[in-house]
Structure formats: C-alpha cells, structure tokens
Amino acid sequence: MSNEMDIVLEVNGTQYPLRVEPRRTLADTLRDQCGLTGTNSGCEHGVCGSCTVLVDDEPVRSCLMFAVQAAGHKIRTVEGLADGERLHPLQQAFIDNHALQCGFCTPGFLMLAVGALEKNPDIGDDELRDVLSSNLCRCTGYQNIVKAVRAAALQMRAQTAGR
Amino acid sequence: MDTPDSPTPPKKRWIGQSVTRLEDLPLVTGRGRYAAAVSFPHQLHMRVVRSNHAHGRIVSIDTSAARAVPGFVAVWTGADVAHIPPIEFRPTKIQGLEHYRQTVLAQETVRYVGEPVAVVFARDPYQAEDAADLVEVEIEPLPVITSALDAPGEFTPGRNTEPVIVRKEFGDLRAAFQSAHAVIELDLRIGRHSGVPMETRGAIGRYDATRDVLELHGATKRPHPNRDMLARLLGRSPSSVHLYECHIGGGFGVRGEIYPEDVLVCAAALKLGRPVKWIEDRRENLMACNHSREQIHHVRVAIDADGRVLALDDEFFHDQGAYVRTHGARVADGTASTLLGPYLVPAFRATGHFRLTNKTPAATYRSPGRFESTFVHERVMDAIAAKLGLDPLEVRRRNLIPHAQMPYERPMTVSGTPVVLDSGDYAAHLDKVLARVGWDALRADVTRRRVAGETVGLGLAYFLEKSGQGPVEGVRLTVDVTGAVELVTGAASLGQGMETVLAQICADGLGVDYRQVRVVHGRTDLIDYGFGANAARVTIMTGSATHIAALKLREKALEVAAADFLEATPEMLDIIDGRIVRKDRPDAPSVTLAQIAKELTPASAVAKGRTPGLTTDGVFECKHESFPFGAHVAVVKVDRATGGVKVERYLASFDIGVAVNPMLVKGQIAGSMVQGLGGALFEEFVYDASGTPLAVTFADYMLPNLSVVPDLEILLTEDAPSPLNPLGLKGGGESGITAVGAVIASAIEDALGLPGVVTQLPVTPQRLKAILNRAR
Numbered sequence: 010m011s012n013e014m015d016i017v018l019e020v021n022g023t024q025y026p027l028r029v030e031p032r033r034t035l036a037d038t039l040r041d042q043c044g045l046t047g048t049n050s051g052c053e054h055g056v057c058g059s060c061t062v063l064v065d066d067e068p069v070r071s072c073l074m075f076a077v078q079a080a081g082h083k084i085r086t087v088e089g090l091a092d093g094e095r096l097h098p099l100q101q102a103f104i105d106n107h108a109l110q111c112g113f114c115t116p117g118f119l120m121l122a123v124g125a126l127e128k129n130p131d132i133g134d135d136e137l138r139d140v141l142s143s144n145l146c147r148c149t150g151y152q153n154i155v156k157a158v159r160a161a162a163l164q165m166r167a168q169t170a171g172r
Numbered sequence: 173m174d175t176p177d178s179p180t181p182p183k184k185r186w187i188g189q190s191v192t193r194l195e196d197l198p199l200v201t202g203r204g205r206y207a208a209a210v211s212f213p214h215q216l217h218m219r220v221v222r223s224n225h226a227h228g229r230i231v232s233i234d235t236s237a238a239r240a241v242p243g244f245v246a247v248w249t250g251a252d253v254a255h256i257p258p259i260e261f262r263p264t265k266i267q268g269l270e271h272y273r274q275t276v277l278a279q280e281t282v283r284y285v286g287e288p289v290a291v292v293f294a295r296d297p298y299q300a301e302d303a304a305d306l307v308e309v310e311i312e313p314l315p316v317i318t319s320a321l322d323a324p325g326e327f328t329p330g331r332n333t334e335p336v337i338v339r340k341e342f343g344d345l346r347a348a349f350q351s352a353h354a355v356i357e358l359d360l361r362i363g364r365h366s367g368v369p370m371e372t373r374g375a376i377g378r379y380d381a382t383r384d385v386l387e388l389h390g391a392t393k394r395p396h397p398n399r400d401m402l403a404r405l406l407g408r409s410p411s412s413v414h415l416y417e418c419h420i421g422g423g424f425g426v427r428g429e430i431y432p433e434d435v436l437v438c439a440a441a442l443k444l445g446r447p448v449k450w451i452e453d454r455r456e457n458l459m460a461c462n463h464s465r466e467q468i469h470h471v472r473v474a475i476d477a478d479g480r481v482l483a484l485d486d487e488f489f490h491d492q493g494a495y496v497r498t499h500g501a502r503v504a505d506g507t508a509s510t511l512l513g514p515y516l517v518p519a520f521r522a523t524g525h526f527r528l529t530n531k532t533p534a535a536t537y538r539s540p541g542r543f544e545s546t547f548v549h550e551r552v553m554d555a556i557a558a559k560l561g562l563d564p565l566e567v568r569r570r571n572l573i574p575h576a577q578m579p580y581e582r583p584m585t586v587s588g589t590p591v592v593l594d595s596g597d598y599a600a601h602l603d604k605v606l607a608r609v610g611w612d613a614l615r616a617d618v619t620r621r622r623v624a625g626e627t628v629g630l631g632l633a634y635f636l637e638k639s640g641q642g643p644v645e646g647v648r649l650t651v652d653v654t655g656a657v658e659l660v661t662g663a664a665s666l667g668q669g670m671e672t673v674l675a676q677i678c679a680d681g682l683g684v685d686y687r688q689v690r691v692v693h694g695r696t697d698l699i700d701y702g703f704g705a706n707a708a709r710v711t712i713m714t715g716s717a718t719h720i721a722a723l724k725l726r727e728k729a730l731e732v733a734a735a736d737f738l739e740a741t742p743e744m745l746d747i748i749d750g751r752i753v754r755k756d757r758p759d760a761p762s763v764t765l766a767q768i769a770k771e772l773t774p775a776s777a778v779a780k781g782r783t784p785g786l787t788t789d790g791v792f793e794c795k796h797e798s799f800p801f802g803a804h805v806a807v808v809k810v811d812r813a814t815g816g817v818k819v820e821r822y823l824a825s826f827d828i829g830v831a832v833n834p835m836l837v838k839g840q841i842a843g844s845m846v847q848g849l850g851g852a853l854f855e856e857f858v859y860d861a862s863g864t865p866l867a868v869t870f871a872d873y874m875l876p877n878l879s880v881v882p883d884l885e886i887l888l889t890e891d892a893p894s895p896l897n898p899l900g901l902k903g904g905g906e907s908g909i910t911a912v913g914a915v916i917a918s919a920i921e922d923a924l925g926l927p928g929v930v931t932q933l934p935v936t937p938q939r940l941k942a943i944l945n946r947a948r
Contacts, residue, residue, distance in 0.1 A: 049204070051454070054870065110422075138879065146370065
C-alpha cells in the first residue's frame with residue numbers, strides 16, 4: 010500500500026522495525042506483525058479492556074491506539090511480565106487464587122493491575138476496585154481477580170521492602 | 173490388615189483438593205492460543221456482509237466495487253453456496269422444525285439484522301473489511317415480527333412462524349382449579365440476553381491435499397457431532413474432516429455450535445485452495461451469535477388454604493428469533509419440563525408457543541430454560557406468600573419435594589428422557605442456607621433499615637439444576653515410557669478447568685500426581701467419539717469414564733508388576749506417585765509405571781502373550797441426568813431517584829454431591845452468579861419496532877463489571893451424592909446462575925414493599941422507575 014509508514018516499536022525492550030498502514034491498531038500490530046499474540050482483542054472499541062498493554066507505564070487499550078502513535082514509546086505486554094521461568098508475582102497470584110478461567114481477559118487484567126500497582130504499591134481497596142472495574146471478565150465473577158491482585162500487591166511490597 | 177480379593181480401591185488423595193489448575197501457565201504468560209492466534213501460510217481472510225434489514229427480499233447484490241479493492245480474492249453470495257444444505261439442529265422427538273433452518277448465506281429472503289448475505293475473501297483482514305463494506309445489497313423490506321406475542325405470520329407459503337407448540341401435562345388440572353382455595357395469575361417476562369463470551373467466535377478452515385483432510389480450527393463444545401454435521405453438509409466422509417480445538421475464550425452455551433461462518437470457511441478452503449480465517453468482531457457477535465432466554469409466561473396457579481400448590485398451568489411464548497438452529501426447540505422444551513423446580517405439584521400443564529420472529533436466532537445459554545423457569549416458579553412462591561400473608565420461606569417449605577420421596581419421578585420427560593430427581597434433602601438444605609446467612613438477624617436488620625426510611629429488601633430463591641447429559645462418554649488413557657500419562661477425551665474445554673478435574677480423578681484412580689496427567693481434548697482425529705462439553709456433563713460423564721479407565725489401567729499395571737517384577741500378587745500391591753510398591757513392605761523393591769510401560773512395548777508384550785501398551789479405554793454410560801440444587805439469598809438497596817439497584821449482600825448455595833476441586837466449583841458458582849446478575853439487572857438485546865438491534869456494542873449491551881458485583885458468599889455442600897455414577901458426581905457448570913433473576917426480583921419487591929410488581933427481567937433503572945411512578 011502506498012501510504013504505509015516505517016516505524017520502530019519497542020516492545021518488552023525489543024525493537025521491532027515495521028512497515029504499517031497508519032490505520033492499523035496497536036493491538037493488531039502487536040499480534041500480527043510482532044507475533045505477540047498474548048494481547049487479545051475482545052471488543053475493538055475500548056470497552057472490555059482485554060487488549061490492555063502498558064505504554065510508558067500507563068495502561069492503554071491497544072485497540073484504540075494506532076501502531077504509528079506508539080512508535081517511540083515503551084510498550085509492555087503480558088509476554089514481558091515473567092523473568093524467564095520466574096513468574097511475576099501477579100501471574101503467580103492469578104494461578105494461586107483461581108483468578109482466571111478461560112484466560113482471554115487475563116493478559117489485559119494483568120497489565121492493568123501491573124500498571125496500577127507499580128504506580129501505587131499501597132493502593133487502597135476502593136481505588137483498586139475502581140481500577141479493576143475498567144476491564145470485563147465473563148468467567149470469574151471478579152472476586153478472585155481482586156483477591157489475586159491484593160495478594161500480589163502484598164508480595165510486591167514485601168519484595169521492595171526486602172531490597 | 174485385611175486381604176481383599178481384588179486390589180484395594182485407591183485412596184482419595186486428589187479428589188476433593190483445591191489444587192491449582194493445569195491450564196493456567198500458558199494463559200498467564202501470554203501463550204494462550206485462541207482462534208485469532210491460529211494462522212497458516214498463505215491464508216485468506218473472510219469478512220461477512222450482513223443484512224441491515226430484519227425482514228426483506230433480496231433484490232440485488234452488487235459486488236463490482238468490492239472486486240476492485242486491493243487484496244480482493246473472491247466474493248460469494250447465496251447462489252455460490254446454494255448447494256450446501258441448511259444448518260442442522262440437534263434432533264429431538266419434536267417434529268416439523270426442519271423447514272425453518274438457516275442456510276449459510278441468505279438465498280432470497282433475509283430474516284434478521286445480521287444475517288449473512290455475502291462473504292468476501294481477501295489477503296488481509298483489513299482489505300476484506302474494506303471490500304465487504306463496498307458490497308451493495310438492495311433489500312425490499314417485508315413486514316417484521318418483533319414479539320412472540322404477535323400473531324404468527326407467514327414464514328414461507330403454507331408455513332407460519334409457530335412451527336410447534338410444546339406441551340406437557342399430567343394430573344387432573346380441572347379438578348385442582350375447581351377445588352382451589354385461591355387462584356393466582358402472573359404475567360412474567362424474561363429478557364433476551366446471552367452468553368457473550370469475551371472471545372468472539374473464530375474459525376479457520378484448511379484443506380490438506382496430502383491427506384485429503386478438511387480441517388476446522390477453532391472448534392469446541394461438541395467437536396465430534398459438529399464434525400459429523402460438517403461432513404454431511406459438505407458431502408465428505410466424517411473421517412476426512414478433522415476438528416481442532418484451541419484455547420477458547422468462554423463458551424456459556426453459545427460458542428462451539430456450528431454457525432454459517434464455520435461452514436463457509438470450510439467450503440471456501442476447499443473451493444479456493446487456501447486456508448481461510450474468519451474472526452468475528454464484537455458488533456457481529458452481538459447480532460449473529462446465538463441469543464437466548466426471551467420468553468413471556470402467563471401462569472395460573474391453584475393453591476389450597478395452606479399455600480400448597482394444587483396445580484400449575486403455564487402458557488408461554490418463546491421468542492426463537494429468525495431460524496431454528498443448533499438446538500431445535502430444546503430450550504422451550506426444557507423450560508416446560510422444569511417449571512415445577514424442586515416442588516411437589518400434583519397437576520401441571522405447560523403450553524409453550526415456539527415462535528419465530530425477525531431477530532437473531534436463539535438457542536442455549538448457561539442454565540437454558542431453568543433461568544427462565546426458576547424465575548417463574550419463584551415468582552409464584554412469593555405471590556402465594558403475599559396472597560395468603562404467609563412467610564415466603566414457609567410457602568417454599570410446604571411445597572418442596574420431601575426427602576422421603578427420593579428418588580422422585582416426575583411424570584414427564586426432558587429432552588426425551590424421564591425426569592427422575594436422583595437425590596437431595598431440599599428442606600434440610602434450605603435450613604443450612606438460612607443458618608449460614610443468619611436469616612432471622614438479616615430479616616430483622618432489613619426491617620429496621622426500612623422503618624428508618626431505606627429502600628432495602630431481602631429475598632430468597634430456591635432452584636433445581638440438572639447435569640450430566642448422557643448417553644455415553646469415553647476416554648483413552650496411556651502411560652508412556654517416561655511415566656507421563658496422556659488422557660484423550662472427546663470432550664471440550666471452554667475454560668471451566670476440565671483438564672485439572674479429569675487429571676485429579678485420573679490421579680486418584682491410577683496412583684499418580686495429577687500434574688503427571690496431560691489431558692488432550694477437542695481433537696476428532698485422536699479419539700473416535702465424544703459428546704462434548706455442555707449441560708454440565710464433563711465432570712460426570714468424562715470424569716466417570718476417566719475413573720473407570722484409571723482403575724482398568726491400574727489393574728493392568730499391577731498384574732505386570734506382580735508377575736514380572738515383584739514376585740507378588742496384585743492384591744499385595746499399591747501405586748503411589750507412579751511407583752508400584754508392596755503394601756506390607758513399602759521399603760521393598762518397587763517398580764515404576766514407566767518401567768511397566770517399557771515392559772509392555774509391542775515386542776516385549778507380545779512375547780509374553782499380553783496386549784501391547786500401558787493403555788486402555790474407559791467408557792461410561794448413563795441415560796439419566798442428575799439434579800443438583802441450591803438457594804440464593806440477596807439483600808438489595810434501591811435508589812428511588814435513579815431506579816438503580818445495588819446488591820449489598822449475596823449468598824449462593826449449591827449441593828454438588830461430590831466436589832472434585834472445590835476451588836473450581838466455587839469459581840463456576842461465582843462466575844455464573846455474576847452472569848446471572850447481568851440477566852437480572854443489565855443485559856438485554858433490545859430491538860426497535862423495525863427489528864433493528866439497539867445493543868450491538870458493549871456500550872449498549874451492559875455486561876456486569878466489578879463495580880456492580882457484591883462480595884459473594886458461597887455455601888458449597890456435598891450432602892447428596894448422585895447414585896448414578898461411581899464417584900457420586902453432579903455437575904457444577906451452571907451452578908450459580910439459575911436463581912439470580914428470581915432472587916433479585918424477590919429482593920427488589922421486598923425493598924419496595926409492593927408484592928407482585930416485579931414481573932420482568934432485566935430490572936433496568938427505567939423499568940424500576942416505571943414501577944415506582946405507578947406506585948405513587
């Protein structure tokens with residue numbers, strides 16, 4: 010296509026030189042051109058939050074952002090959460106607390122929660138519920154997600170304190 | 173120590189444990205492989221052109237502009253697929269529905285907004301969408317039917333839009349109404365809503381000429397019956413059609429049925445010689461994936477002076493939408509046959525008008541028919557209490573089927589099989605629920621708050637579920653030469669945790685760690701049959717087959733170990749963590765399952781006259797369903813200014829017989845309860861008078877998010893194991909949704925202090941404001 014643009018996306022610390030149409034969403038680009046299919050598209054109009062990624066540490070609906078807008082920014086996706094074999098405390102807490110069933114919304118919730126806990130490790134219950142209300146889950150009824158994020162928050166605080 | 177004749181039954185080490193799931197690791201690390209992640213080299217992308225009219229005649233379809241779009245490959249209209257028969261539905265004894273089936277593309281007439289009219293194939297999904305947008309479809313509008321209460325119209329010449337009336341009847345209805353102390357009549361409505369999984373549908377068709385095999389990726393729920401249907405529709409042998417399940421982003425009844433798009437990607441893969449991928453978008457999903465629930469009930473109830481039901485007579489109108497697909501009239505049939513719930517009623521009649529309208533076709537959604545029928549029977553119980561000035565709990569107690577009558581046979585059938593309620597002390601369970609929730613104190617507190625001016629209310633609803641649809645299920649269990657266990661089943665995984673649950677059952681039967689078991693599902697090329705994951709059947713049917721297979725494999729392993737390795741008899745041996753040991757001398761020499769598997773490699777096995785392989789099949793047959801049950805309690809607060817409802821407290825109870833993994837069962841209860849809350853308060857597929865759907869985004873179709881969900885209390889009991897299977901299992905897949913509409917209605921009514929005013933779900937703010945305005 011004549012109107013394609015050359016960009017470089019930085020995702021999880023890796024540079025991806027890409028040629029994209031300006032209209033291509035960040036979600037589709039991550040999935041189809043970077044091969045990072047962990048970010049799922051659930052509604053493509055910014056309501057469900059399944060496609061949440063971090064752009065410069067802020068949670069963003071990647072279905073509502075064009076890839077060309079994300080060039081030059083630091084993008085983090087679910088694939089970048091674990092440190093090799095070692096799971097991020099949130100990932101482990103989701104497993105331990107049965108905070109996922111079908112798993113489709115899970116990457117979005119993980120990135121949403123990572124963004125919130127990194128910004129405010131001491132986040133209160135009300136604020137946490139408020140943040141987690143931005144994404145939709147159809148399987149769990151949410152309670153175990155709240156439990157998991159609280160458990161992970163405790164552990165992340167303990168890790169920080171132990172450093 | 174006793175010496176039994178056969179090996180000691182294995183101890184329960186894994187069943188009953190809330191172990192973490194085998195499924196989770198790929199899903200939390202972004203390695204989930206949902207349909208959109210399945211791609212093949214040189215694949216094409218399909219985009220569906222859908223009708224914008226609820227009913228009309230196709231005048232013309234102009235594809236010339238679409239053909240000019242870069243990347244365009246092909247476009248099909250009805251004429252291109254006229255040779256493909258209409259999509260089948262599950263056969264039942266109800267006849268006459270076959271004329272109302274949907275073709276994969278509309279032929280001459282469109283009957284709902286969203287009906288596939290044409291498909292475009294292109295090299296890129298964006299290009300396919302560009303081209304589809306340019307397909308011009310001219311439709312001459314025809315009159316629309318948007319309510320099942322409307323008089324039936326013409327479907328095709330000579331056939332009207334009421335293909336069947338579902339009828340159930342027993343007892344002397346006339347005598348009961350004549351002798352009644354009082355008769356109660358209610359008009360009740362359940363809104364149109366549905367499963368709406370977070371993953372939209374997806375299907376990838378691929379033809380492999382090297383094997384002459386047609387593949388469908390993205391299959392789930394019922395891979396084998398779907399394989400057979402696809403084979404029939406496309407004129408192939410079933411063995412040359414392979415279905416593959418990937419990760420599935422939720423099912424809830426709607427995902428994994430055969431829809432027009434599944435057939436189209438397969439037909440296109442054959443015709444175009446390239447893999448064809450289709451990923452639904454959310455707007456399509458809300459207007460094209462199965463809807464459910466919408467019914468209107470006119471129920472009459474004859475009661476005696478003590479509030480006992482003498483007879484229940486329900487005429488209802490089931491809005492099937494535009495076509496009969498996937499389930500025939502099963503939801504209407506299931507509604508009719510569950511209208512009495514857990515209650516003892518001597519005379520009964522249900523007359524279910526199964527009517528087609530110009531809306532999206534409907535079929536099953538989690539607790540199909542029971543969410544609806546439970547709303548009806550629980551509204552009836554509350555109405556009896558109001559009529560006679562009795563405590564609603566007391567009315568329920570007087571009508572519950574007594575424990576002494578278990579198993580209780582109802583003189584009717586569900587899905588063609590007799591209804592025999594297998595086990596349960598319903599009244600005792602009610603007592604447990606009341607004790608757990610502290611009913612008397614709660615009642616007093618709500619009353620005190622209401623006196624103080626708050627619009628707060630307390631409700632209770634009782635429900636009967638059903639689970640474990642037969643007829644049969646099987647697994648193949650194999651231990652390989654490293655000791656790893658492979659369990660192959662024809663069932664499917666929709667995210668419910670079936671891999672973990674089957675692994676736990678297998679682990680106990682065989683004597684291994686559940687993490688040693690890899691569960692393979694949704695692969696029609698690896699096992700010959702399977703009836704799928706629906707109707708809360710996997711743990712019961714596949715679980716029982718797993719238990720049987722594990723015991724058989726255990727027996728085989730012990731025989732080989734005893735004869736070839738340990739100089740013992742099988743009765744002297746046990747299997748612990750994959751190692752066969754002597755019960756009496758745990759420190760004596762032992763042998764692993766891996767060594768037994770090596771001993772059974774073909775040459776070695778045959779030399780000793782054995783069947784090769786440490787492998788076996790297990791088959792479980794069960795013609796009758798089992799019936800779990802429970803009750804819900806809710807405290808709600810109504811905002812008189814906005815009509816909003818806040819659920820302050822919620823308890824859901826469920827007796828599952830035996831919980832293989834209580835954490836996962838509670839997960840099913842919690843998730844389905846929140847889905848129920850959606851249908852009770854928020855979710856509704858609304859249509860305007862022209863049949864145009866008004867809820868086609870998540871901004872209009874309101875799924876519950878965390879902000880509206882209360883802290884859910886769960887009371888999981890195991891008091892009534894099922895006598896119908898070896899482990900006493902009942903199903904938990906639909907456990908938490910059944911009574912939500914009923915209990916929310918009850919609690920709102922209690923808050924308002926206006927008996928009988930809540931007659932329609934969902935209780936949206938608009939509807940609640942209308943109730944409040946009328947009450948002024």
